[in-house]
Amino acid sequence: MVKKIMVLVLVLLLLMASAAMAAGKEGIYKTVDDMRQQLIQINDYIHDNPELGNQEFKAVEILTRTLEDNGFKVEKGVAGLKTAFVATYINKGGGPAIGFLAEYDALEKLGHGCGHNIIGTAAVGAGIALAKNLGDIPATIIVYGTPAEETTSGKLPMVAAGLFDKLDVALMTHPGDRTTVGAKSLALNLVDFIFEGKASHAAAAPEKGISALDGVMMLFNGIEYLREHVRPDVRIHGIVTDGGAAANIVPERAAARFYIRGADRDYLNTVVERVYNVARGAALATGTKVNIKEIKAYDNKLLVDSLNQLLLENAKEAGATQILPPPESTGSTDFGSVSYRVPAAELGIAFVPVGTPGHSQAYVQAGTSPSGHEAVIVAAKALAGAGYDLIVNPDLLKQVKDEFQAIKSGKAAK
Template sequence: KTEILKILDGLKDRLFSLSCAFYHNPETGLKEFKTSAACISILGEFGFKVNKGVAGMETAFRASFGSGRPAISLLVEMDALPEIGHGCGHNISGVASIGAAIAVSKIIPQIGGSVVVLGTPAEEIGVGKIAMIKAGLFDGLDVAMMAHPSSKRMVSRVFLGLIRLNLHFKGKPSHASAYPEEGVNALDAVIQTFNSINAMRQQLRNDVRIHGIITDGGIAPNIIPEKASASFYVRAKDLEELYSVRERVLNCAKGAALATGCKLTIEEGADMNAPMKINKALADIYRRQMEFLG
């Protein structure tokens, strides 16, 4: 432990500069070109074998040092939020993973095994890690870990599963003043969907979350909208409840389409994020190390 702390102390200026580079060059999901390049550069400098553009994503990477087991992976989330920047602190967590990986690589000749850094793009839209899992990049790893910034002191927490739903309603356009009776208002269907979901919230479990936005609400106030769309995230802490709430949300949309005379098209995200299972043993080890550091 003392040796690793000395290594990290020697790296602190480099890591701080890297964190600042993350922060001042925020890039959204799958567009983390500068961020990915900066990560690859420093890992390559410290002797990591780097594979770029893995899992069909230009900004994803796999960097490894050592060989054999145990194979410990540290995850680097890189993307920022639109307009906000690094609101989730990837400029901190990603650099922490890189620093930890470099420090561990220095003592691998003594302890054996390997350390693998996975650059996981598009965390904010939930696609990077799923694509990398499907591509087999998590195969053969004994553990995958990272630390996420927080305003609270905790070593683990529940992460809800997530399903993405895009709802598209099609009605019939008409002049809103001259011939309103000839139109079928697609925006009414979107609003009714929101109202139905809000009415349903009273009967939902405390862990369930449903949040959405209107992504298309028409083109002009004096034209009855022919098309309107909304995007929703459905979250719950177990798969059974997640799928159950998904069906209830879709029924709200179907009912709104029926009530307004619109046609509904459902576009579901290609991949569902399953609820995360917490490794309590690993979390306890992490807690003890934090206590050791004071």
């Protein structure tokens, strides 16, 4: 009899536990669905009020107000950035810390041509939906407002300030032409080379002048020779930003701006040093002086396979469409620098037809279309769902963290 009762109690407990877990995920979906109109309003408001990097005051205001209304504690102006924020929700004393990264800056002249209105809104929706459906499970949910992705990068100073270090996992979404995970991103160094020479009359006294433009020309030529002897994933592309004042004056100042990119940070560092040597050589050869100014550097994205798969499963569960492998060709993102600090993954979410290029009018128009709205809802559910799985399943979280550590220590493929 006692044994029977004990078995019954055990069965009951198990049923309750599984019901609670189901309520967790289903509860998350229900919260997002209940918030649908509000999330769409936020998305459209950010979209229709495009703000450039470090000036996203309207976006920050509406996103942080929504988080505060839902019990998050918001800190604005973090890492010395006026439009960055950290919003924290601590459940039952806190536990595994899951971060969702919001972006919300627009592009000059184009507006929201990169879908960052969707990124910001989905991150806030995910954070709230997860926070509201934790029940008695201890956890910490943090939504990060990361400004100026298109320009100066908000994430770099936030990484430097250690703001992501408290996380167990960092997640974000980016809309595009497919639903995908595991998209690579290249490590990047953005560098200005400023050459200094001596002005002189280009016809009457060229022998008294030193052409800064010659330095720039030698830099471009040297880089062309270097190009053949680097790994095929390396990309070096530049423009002349100052070619002198007039054709009849020997240019005393000339400058070039280069993006130097590669699949792997360690290797790219060696390429960057070689490019700098080309610049120094160009200066020596032309008698000019060169000032090498590093503008910013991103790391490549470290791809944690177990985390990417979890995100994809959750996207499928949440009803994502246009699921495809990631594109081969890629650019760079400051999220890469986050991925060097904590296990991180990005869900590409479909909102335009396959093959539609980014930073385009098509992206602008899709931002408030039914497919844009659906992307917000599905991404919010998928991000929150993945966060929930990591919180309730310590083995899964450990697997993700172990894989991340192995990649970082060079024991696994990057």
